[in-house]
Structure formats: C-alpha cells, structure tokens
Amino acid sequence: MLMDHQQRTKEMIKEIDRALMKYVERGKHEKLIKAMRHYPEAGGKRMRPVMAMLVAEAVGKRGKEALPFGCSLELIHNFTLVHDDVIDKDPVRRGRPAVHIAFDEPTAIIAGDALFAIAYDVLAMTDVDGERLRRLLRAVSDTVFLVAEGQQMDVDNEDRPTVSKEEYLDMVEKKTAVLFACAAEGGAIIGHGTEKQITDMKEYARLLGIGFQIWDDVLGIKGDAKKVGKPIGSDIRNGKRTLIVLDALERLEKDQRKHVLTDALGNEKATDEQVRAAIKLLEDIGSIENARQFALDYAKRAKDLLSCLKDSEEKEMLREMVDYAVGREL
C-alpha cells in the first residue's frame, strides 16, 4: 500500500473510532455501557466502515455521509461477535476476556441486543433521502438475517459428522461475506451511485469477503505465529473444519495416509510432531495450495469489478483492500 494511502486509512480509522465511542456511550447503566464498549474499544481494522466510506467517495464524493452507516455495520459486526462468543463459549477476543467472561452471560446477551438497537439508531442518522434510507434499512436487515442463518449453520455443523465444501462456503458467505457486501452496497447507495455500480460494488465486496475468510484459513495453517496472533496448528488441534481440511478429507478418502491428518485433527493432545506431519500432508496433497488459489481467484474477480468506478485514489484503495484481505501476513 502506498504510504499516503496507509496514512489516510489510519485517519479514517481514527474518525470511525471516535464516532463509535460516542455512539456506544449511551443510556444510564454503567455496566451495560462498559459491556457494549468492551469489543469496540479493543480496536479492530474497521474494514466495513472504511469500505463503505471509500465506495461512497468513489462513486459520488460522499464519503463523509457514509460514516454513520459504516459505524452502524461495525456495531452490528461487534454485536454478532459478542453473541458468537457466548454461543461458542470462546473465552478470549482481541486479546481480552470475552464480554461474557469479563461480565456474565446475561449481560453479554443484553449488550449484544443493545448494540444492535444502537446500530439502527445510527443508521437512521444517515444523510440521504427517505427512499434511500428505506433501501439501506432493508439491505441491513436482510444482511443481519443471513448472518444469523450462517451462525445457526455453524452451530449445527458441529454436530454433523461431515460437511461438504459447498456447505462450508455457503456458511462463510453468510457469516462473513454478506456484511462486507452490505458495506459496499450501502456506500454506493449513499454515494448516489448507478444501479450497476450498486450491484457491482456489492458483488466486489462479497467476493472479497469470501476470499478474506479462506485466506484466514490458510493463515491458520501456514501463517507466521506472531503475526497471526495464535499458535500455528491450533486450527488443526481444535479440529476446525476449514476449506483446506474439507478438501483434504475428500482427497484422502481412500488414501492410507489419511490417518496422519485425522490423528491430529481435533486432538488437543496431539504432539507438535503430529501437527507438523498433518500440515505437511495438507501441503503434499495440494489442499493448502488449492485454498490459496481459490482465495486468489476470488480476489481477482473482486478487482475486475472495480472497473465500474472512474479512476480515483479511492478506487486504488479499494483495490489495495483486496490485496490486504487476500495476501496479508503470509
């Protein structure tokens, strides 16, 4: 990324952070406010609001006007994280105790609901005409419903012996990609973009979102432990069924090496040696490279859609965002 783009992104994030902190400082209940603030104040890349603002600027020089909408999506993103952590019983998030650990489960459920309510209140502040507001409202609500569906699929998949690659990708689309898609779609609506721009930008972000998650799966296996922020191989020991693992299980169906993977997969007591052997097998049979190529293909298709925009600094930044989503930290 160009240095001045990096600097500009940093400044956007600062502006978004300030707005977010103002929005969650709401009501009279100290504990509830603290619980709502817990994740947003722990930082984050704010990819969704940054994307919404860049798109609105690129299509119609209305980046500023997309700030509340972008924050609304960030609040929704945070609300889903709070509830997901309760559901998955994850004790840690962004290096801090999860909300349900730092407070308690009832407070986490309520804080999530409250963040969701605030998100819609912030959405209502958007400086657009009423019919565009109605369209944004529908887009956001449809999106959150799909995110809920994706989360339910994720919960149910844990009890199933096998999951197909198609089912996994459907879940990734709902849990991750649709919120990105909504950010870019909304940005284009707020920027008074053409119907083609609205459609193309939504698809751009959907592809980016899927690529982002698959790249995350690759990082979970191959990334630098320090940069990724969790010990390499933990995805193997946790038995996380990523695209890589699902692909490998298919390829190894009748292969006598299969046990090298299954011995380590979901085995919290697996030795480092066993985990390394499993990763080597994933490499040897091409499952890691397959996922990598899959993500890169999505990234390329996402970039192609940027042709609906006139050349601008923001267009460049949206291109760089794809490179960050698919390509980071490996």
Add this chain to the structure above:
Amino acid sequence: MLMDHQQRTKEMIKEIDRALMKYVERGKHEKLIKAMRHYPEAGGKRMRPVMAMLVAEAVGKRGKEALPFGCSLELIHNFTLVHDDVIDKDPVRRGRPAVHIAFDEPTAIIAGDALFAIAYDVLAMTDVDGERLRRLLRAVSDTVFLVAEGQQMDVDNEDRPTVSKEEYLDMVEKKTAVLFACAAEGGAIIGHGTEKQITDMKEYARLLGIGFQIWDDVLGIKGDAKKVGKPIGSDIRNGKRTLIVLDALERLEKDQRKHVLTDALGNEKATDEQVRAAIKLLEDIGSIENARQFALDYAKRAKDLLSCLKDSEEKEMLREMVDYAVGREL
C-alpha cells in the same frame, strides 16, 4: 367490552397472526424457522399491533397501513421474550417449553437475533413517506435500547439486597411500558396525526403499560388461579419483588409482623398456610390496595389523554383497552 368490539378485535388478531406467520417463515434453515415461530405461533393478545392499528385508524383512517409496523413491534416483543427466558433460565412460556428448552441456548440466542432483524425488515415495508419512516426507525431503535436497559436492571436487581419503589417503576417503564408507548406513537405517526396527538398517544400507552404491569403484580397475589394461569402465591414463593412487596417491606420496616412476610417470601418450601398469612398481611397493611389504586390512577390518566382524538369506535376501543390492561380477571 361491547360484543362487536370484541368481534372486531378478534378479526384484527387473526389478520395480525397471518401476517406474523408469513414474516417468520423466512430463509432456508428449518430449525431456525421453527425456533423463530415457537412463541409467535403459541398465540398472544397482540396488544401492541392492535393498539398501533387502532391509533392509526383513530387519527387518520390509516389502520391497515399500521399493520407491518405493529407486527414489527410484536416480533420485537417476541425476540425479547426469547432472550429473557434464556437469561432468566425460565423453562416455560405460554404453556410450552421455552425456546432454549425446546431447542437449545445457542439456537435461542440466534433465533432472537433473527426475529429482531426481521422486525426491521418488516418496518421498512411501512407505507409512509421516507421522513416518517426515519422517525419510526428512530422511535423503534430508541425503544429497544431502553428495553435492553430495563432487562439489565432486572438482572442486576436480583443481586441487590434492596430495591426502591422508584427503581422498580423505572424498570417496569423500560421493560414493559416503552414498547406500548412506541406502538401508539408509531400508530399516530403512520396515521399522519398532529404533533399533539403523537405526544399524547405515546403518553397514553406509557401510562397504560405501567398500569398493566402493576395490575399483573396484583393478579399474581390476588387473582383467580385458573384465570391467571399460575398458582396463586407463586409470586410470593419465588420472592418476586413487585411494587406490592416493596411497599410492604417499607411499611413493615419496624413492624414486628414483618417476619410473616419474610418467612414466606422467596421460600420455595413455604407452606400454603404461610403464604396465605403473608398475603393477608399484605392486605391488612394496605399494600395490595395501594398497588391497585396506583394502577387505577395510571389507567385514569391514560384515558384522559384520549381527548386528543375525535370520537370514534377506535377511540372507544382504546378506552376499553385500558380497562382490559388495568381491571382484567380479578
């Protein structure tokens, strides 16, 4: 209630039920759909949508136009019930297993979130101009935030040795009254009412909502077991700190009869005789009559506000709704 009013209410409820069932039949995930449908299909008095429609009709002959908005509030009401039951670990609701029992806790949390998302999607269907839609969106979001705050107060109060009557009423306002207030306010907005009508109808419903809850507390102590649907005295054995109990604890501060109440309060093993003695004490010191008068006063003030409406059948029905909220089944 007049017979034809009863009939008309029944028909409104049927129409609301049909719409609700259509709205929750959403997405591809069977289990999630069933979980979302679980409470709405178990029936209910649909007081919030009925109120919204009556108000919209009374101010501007736009009752039909308030149907989606009313359903949106009913979905929100149901979403809060689903999450409340998870939080309070209540196993039964409307005579059926609670969602988190019939399914599981993760599904209950997700189904609540999904109902909330659908509620906003339904709101977006409202046939009003964009600026009125924006106003409805803000009213609904503000309301849900207050409901969350009320629920958090309720959770926190359980760990506190004492709660004042003022704190209890503040909680009742947030947990119950604000959603009624939003129903009437929204109905008046959708009906193109004057600012005075919007303000007065909101206040009418807020007063009705508080009266409704206090009357519920009276029924919990004095009501006919069959009609109320739970054994009389269960509020005493569960140690529920209602206005009646809080008032009594204040009055009995230095009274040697205090133990008659505290022996039974929150004591699941209290004998029927002990519970009867406690109820008799609540009567003797006037705490029950005090709550009754309190609710009746709120009811009177609610009815007075109806003077902002021209005479109509709907205005009569809104008056009867107060009599139902404060006066039912004793």
